[in-house]
Amino acid sequence: MSRRTISHEDGAIYEFAADLEGIETVESGTELTIETRDSLDGAVQSDDDEIETVPEEVNAATGPIAVDGAEPGSVLAVQIEAIRLAEEQGRVITIDGFGLLDGFDEIEAPRTRMTPVESDGDERAGDNGGPIEGTGSEIRFGDLEIPIDPVIGTIGVAPAGESYTTLVPHDHGGNLDTTDVAAGNTVYFPVFQDGAMLAMGDCKAAMADGEMCGTGSEIATEIDVTLEVIDDPETTIERPLIETPGAWKTVASAETLEEACQRANLDAVELLSAAHGFDPTEAYMFSSLVGGLEISQVVDPLVTVRNAIPKAYLPTPF
Amino acid sequence: MSRRTISHEDGAIYEFAADLEGIETVESGTELTIETRDSLDGAVQSDDDEIETVPEEVNAATGPIAVDGAEPGSVLAVQIEAIRLAEEQGRVITIDGFGLLDGFDEIEAPRTRMTPVESDGDERAGDNGGPIEGTGSEIRFGDLEIPIDPVIGTIGVAPAGESYTTLVPHDHGGNLDTTDVAAGNTVYFPVFQDGAMLAMGDCKAAMADGEMCGTGSEIATEIDVTLEVIDDPETTIERPLIETPGAWKTVASAETLEEACQRANLDAVELLSAAHGFDPTEAYMFSSLVGGLEISQVVDPLVTVRNAIPKAYLPTPF
The missing domain is CATH 3.10.28.20 (Acetamidase/Formamidase-like domains)
Known part of the structure; x- marks a missing residue:
């Protein structure tokens, strides 16, 4: 049986709220492919596309996906099997008012640098501009090549009470921007609401620990995950x-x-x-x-x- | 030619000051073995030895060692070849007023936990309680074994102006408590004063990034280093x-x-x-x-x- 695919076109959120409603319901154990658009919703396609201020809607998270049997007190395990790049370039940007060195004289904002994915035509899946599935091993930043090592920036579940935009990380997950949220690893979330209501997006082709300038190489992806509900876990977790x-x-x-x-x-x-x-x-x-x-x-x-x-x-x- | 040995008994400081005077002068390129005592000067030898408050003198740093030719604007490279444990147990402690979770109700201070070095008699160099040179591969914490992975906690040179006790890290180095200050790595210091005036101590048999409780497994060591002065470096550094x-x-x-x-x-x-x-x-x-x-x-x-x-x-x- 092939994996079911859920796309950002099926649904995406900019806020993790307690009352989210699932766009799909799946059983525990389901293998999914989740398509995500880039964190800036495609607004940046060249070095000339600059972002003046942090957009009100950013880090679109594909979902929410309701998982049968997930209920408050259980744990949702999200096993990340693969993250494939789904476009030919990522982008790194600075935005005024954002970033570790925001306000330092020598740093300019806004600024954009596109980071093309290095791949030859042979490796492309499909034809005519379809997704570059798993092709390319590097992105370019000027003359430098950086190994592709994708990270999911925003991933979370419906919170207990207060709502959080997809710019904010908290106990429900959200904008964690954590390099370990990557293929080969499993992220465990506390479940606060029936169905858990998982959503994810804001992927990067590469990112440093710290995400100092405010972004990694922001890029659209396809993510393979397996979702498992852990009922009655031995350990209660309050955070991811x-x-x-x-x-x-x-x-x-x-x-x-x-x-x-x-x-x-x-x-x-x-x-x-x-x-x-x-x-x-x-x-x-x-x-x-x-x-x-x-x-x-x-x-x-x-x-x-x-x-x-x-x-x-x-x-x-x- | 055997390495020259400099011991904490030859000299040790509790403050990095601009006007330090060397206890020894060596040439650039010299290979040294530096003996350090534990950060608490031997005051803690059993779980019953508790430290009520941070001692006024702590992290004794063996030295200062003057390096010929080091002058303001040059760089001192300290290549760390080996760090051997020189006693049979280290110690982890909590002290009231110190540590990441200081003040949290569930954390008790003072508390001491000795961490014996696991080694059999065969591996000891020398006899009758001489240094355990390079023996043992683990320390024990209760029933758990932790691989020995020594770190130099305090290492630095004479600062430009203000003095810093060996409890404080700053641009001159000092109490950096950085796990990468370890065998196989080289630490480069800006030289602020003639002779650089290198000193080091406060070693740990093992330490986590963060040093959360305020110590690693504090222990006496013998450190093999090679010191090199880089005259007229292409890059000026302001910090280690x-x-x-x-x-x-x-x-x-x-x-x-x-x-x-x-x-x-x-x-x-x-x-x-x-x-x-x-x-x-x-x-x-x-x-x-x-x-x-x-x-x-x-x-x-x-x-x-x-x-x-x-x-x-x-x-x-x-």
Whole structure:
């Protein structure tokens, strides 16, 4: 059976709200291909297309997808199998009022730099400008080649109460801009509403930890995922948790990096305590010896940090 | 010719000051073994030895070592060849008023946890309690084993003006608590004073990025380094720069993580601009695509961040 495809043309949101209604309902275990448009909705196609201010609608997230059986207290596992680029170029931009070095004299905004995908015609799937499925191994920035290493920037579920635009990361996920939200990894979300209401978009062909200028190489994609509902999980999570081949990573967003570090570390302390029978102080001391804090992004309205725990010290929490 | 050894018994400082005088003078190119005592000067030898408040003198740094020919404007390269543990146990501690989760109800301070080095007698060099040179591959934390992966916590040179205790990181280095200050890497320091006046100590058998509880596994060590003066460097640096096998990493310390991120990124922007003829905005956009921001430590009086640039995009700046 081929994967079902859900496109941004079927539905996309600019806000994660408690009362989202699914555009599709799928069963736990379903394999999907999700098509996403670029974070700027196609508005930037050349170096001359500059974005003056952060658009009111940005980071369109394809969905929401309702998952049967997901209900408050369960966990939604999103296994990311592949992220393929679906257009021939990405774009990096600066916007006035946005970015780590916003306001520094030497930095100009707005500015746009297109980053073409390097591929030869032979590798294209289909013909006549159809999606470049999985072709190309690099993007170009001027004379430099950068390996393609796609990241999903915005991914989340319907929140518990307050709504969050797709520019904001929080406990429901949202604009996490985290390089580990990538093929080969699984992201676990707390479910706050029936059906979970998963949506994702805002992908990048490449992105640095930090996303300093405010974007990676923003690009349309096709994402292969498998969705699983974990009923009655052994561990309750309050925020997204990422599983990579080597580590479990708590993910926390807050007003300041200090506060995000605290939350991510507190979540790690809780997981380590549960796994090893540590009291919180012991778990905190242990967390200071292995893995550690990582920066996801420092540019969104809330900033995001993760705390990596090597798998050697943490079996699956679920 | 065997390496010259400089011990903490020959001299150690608790403050990096502009007017430091060397306890030894060596030529550029000298290979040294530097012996360091643990950051708490041996005060903690069992779980019952608790540290109530941050000691006035902490992180003793062996030295200062004057390097012939180092003068303001040159760069001192410290190539770290090996870090061997020199005692049979390290220690992790919490101290009231210190650490990422200081003040959270569930965290107790003071608390001490000794972390024994796992080694069998056969591997010991010498006899009768001499240094355990390079023995053991793990430390224990309760039932858990942690691979030994030593880090130099405090390393720096005489600053330009203001003095900094060895608890504080700044442009001269100091208490950087950065996991990349490790064997196999080279740390480059700006030279502010004749002779540079290098000193180092405060090593850890293992440490997480962030050093959340305020310490790693603090332990005495023997460090093999080679010191090289780079006269008239092509690039002037204002802060430490680390070379790992795969990346160049700018290192910046500041009051907040946000500010440290800005400084580390500005330094990366400058290096990328010089290497590729980018204007600052182009370099900033490029920095947002590769490598990225990393957390060194979030607990010292100033916090420390690095910005990694893969070597594919940055030849040696010197």
